[in-house]
Amino acid sequence: MIPASSRNWRRTSLINSKLDRPTALIADDEPLLRGRLRAHLERLWPELEVVAEARNGREAIELFDIHAPQIVFLDVHMPGLNGVEAARSVARRAEVVFVTAHEQYAVEAFAQGALDYVVKPFDEGRIADTVGRLKERLAAPPTRPRAALESVLDELAAEMRRRGPARSHLQWIKASVGSSVRLIPVDQIAFLRSDEKYTLVAWEGGEALIRKTIRELADELDPGSFVQIHRSVIVNLRCVSQVERGLNETAEIRLKGRNDVLPVSRSYLHVFRQM
Numbered sequence: 001m002i003p004a005s006s007r008n009w010r011r012t013s014l015i016n017s018k019l020d021r022p023t024a025l026i027a028d029d030e031p032l033l034r035g036r037l038r039a040h041l042e043r044l045w046p047e048l049e050v051v052a053e054a055r056n057g058r059e060a061i062e063l064f065d066i067h068a069p070q071i072v073f074l075d076v077h078m079p080g081l082n083g084v085e086a087a088r089s090v091a092r093r094a095e096v097v098f099v100t101a102h103e104q105y106a107v108e109a110f111a112q113g114a115l116d117y118v119v120k121p122f123d124e125g126r127i128a129d130t131v132g133r134l135k136e137r138l139a140a141p142p143t144r145p146r147a148a149l150e151s152v153l154d155e156l157a158a159e160m161r162r163r164g165p166a167r168s169h170l171q172w173i174k175a176s177v178g179s180s181v182r183l184i185p186v187d188q189i190a191f192l193r194s195d196e197k198y199t200l201v202a203w204e205g206g207e208a209l210i211r212k213t214i215r216e217l218a219d220e221l222d223p224g225s226f227v228q229i230h231r232s233v234i235v236n237l238r239c240v241s242q243v244e245r246g247l248n249e250t251a252e253i254r255l256k257g258r259n260d261v262l263p264v265s266r267s268y269l270h271v272f273r274q275m
Contacts, residue, residue, distance in 0.1 A: 020047060022045075022047065022070050022138060023050075023051045023069040023070050023071070024041070024049070024050050024051065024070070024071040025050070025052045025054065025060060025064060025067065025069040025073070026050055026054070027056070027059070027060035027073065027074045027075060027078065027083065027086065028053075028078070030075075031055075033075075033099075033120060034053050037073060037118075038050055041127070044124065044127060044131050048071075052064075052066070055078075056080045057081030057082055057083060057085055057086035058080055058086075058215055058218060060072065060074060060083075060086045061081075061089045061090065061267045064090050064093075064094070064267065065231070065265070065267055068093070068094075069094060070094055070138060071095045071097065071134055072087070072090055072095070072097070073097045074087055074097070075100070076098055076099065076160075077100070080215075080218070080219040081218070083098060084160055087153055088154070088270045089268060090267065091149055092249075092270075095116075095134055095137055097116045097117060097118060098115060098116070098117040098118075099117070100117060100118075101119070101121075115149075116130050118130055150273070169220065169221060169222040170217070170221050170222075172184065172185060172186065173189070173201055173212075174210070175201055175208035176209070176210075177206070182208060184201060184208070185203075186221060186222075186225075187225070187236075188203045188204045188205070189202065189226075190235070190236055190260075191233060191234060191236060191239070191260065191262060192214065192233070192234045193232055193234075194213060194214040194232045194233075195232070197211075199211070199213065199214060199217065202258070202260065214228070214231070214232055214233070218234055227268070228268055229253065229262060229264045229265070229271065230263050230264060230265045231265065235253060235255075239255045240255060241254050241255060241256040242254040243264070248266070249266040250264060250265060250266060251272065252264065
């Protein structure tokens with residue numbers, strides 16, 4: 001058995017290591033702005049290592065799962081999955097800083113929710129203030145209730161959906177079945193699961209393979225009905241019969257009238273926290 005003193009020394013060493021070499025991820029669909037923010041951070045916080053850069057919210061979640069940074073800078077308005085939606089996936093495991101160019105309602109909401117943000121065009125003084133707060137948070141135990149933080153993010157996400165432009169969503173998926181081509185109504189689809197080359201479409205009438213990626217489909221399907229639950233799986237919420245929680249903030253989904261069991265990864269578990 002490892003003595004308690006040794007365990008405490010290792011824990012202290014790990015904390016000090018994280019403080020000495022903090023890590024961050026920057027997500028913004030504009031490469032020039034990612035570069036500018038990175039340059040400001042290099043000047044103001046030389047010890048900070050930017051371990052990855054993402055072009056959209058989905059890529060940010062994928063890179064977060066790979067690199068596990070302590071800080072995530074998220075542009076609010078990105079194509080596909082926006083920054084607020086991405087924050088709902090990572091806020092339990094990292095400090096989140098929003099980046100916004102406009103939308104006064106968002107700035108007010110961030111301030112009321114004690115969420116940190118920086119405004120574009122960047123002001124180095126404002127970024128310096130944010131860096132100071134981040135250093136304090138990393139050095140201290142978490143004090144903000146996670147449930148309250150998630151509630152603020154849920155409200156922000158709902159507000160952005162209300163204010164955003166109306167979007168048309170995919171109604172049919174074209175798939176080859178044998179020697180014929182089927183038009184599959186999306187409301188009949190139970191789930192979609194991808195491998196390296198193809199995506200499996202499972203619907204009431206059977207299964208078929210298509211060449212569209214999960215990332216493409218996630219941006220085209222109605223988010224009110226279809227949600228991504230794993231980097232390779234999208235499920236129709238109307239087809240979910242049961243969510244079974246597992247260890248290490250994971251879960252499995254069982255579907256109505258099907259034997260399939262689908263995995264839910266940590267980054268997407270927030271979808272089912274209030275169900």
